[in-house]
Amino acid sequence: MEALRAELRTTGVxxxxxxxxxxxxxxxxxxxxxxxxxxxxxxxxxxxAERFEVKHPSLAATLRNIGVNLANIGI
Known part of the structure; x- marks a missing residue:
């Protein structure tokens, strides 16, 4: 989650x-x-992640990583 917060601070501007x-x-x-x-x-x-893929690919990647991590723990 911290990665997404950091991404929002930089890319999310x-x-x-x-x-x-x-x-x-x-x-x-x-x-x-x-x-x-x-x-x-x-x-x-x-x-x-799909919504941000074109304009903010690093933000999209962070969202996808969180989704994968949640799936890996059964959420």
Whole structure:
């Protein structure tokens, strides 16, 4: 999660406010341990990664890595 926060601090500067807010809300859900209770969390991460793939590939990669890590632990 810290990687995503760091990515938001650097790459996220150019994001529109609503997209940045969406990512911060997603990150807050992850940090609040809601990921284990939310079967759609991986899908949310995947969709967010797709949205940022072209303009912010490093941000998309970070989102995908988090999704893979969650899948690896069964979330």
């Amino acid at each position: 150019g994001l529109p406010a609503h997209e940045r807010a969406h990512l911060e809300a997603l990150l807050d859900r992850l940090e609040a341990d809601e990921a284990a209770e939310d079967p759609g969390m991986s899908e949310s991460l995947h969709l967010a």
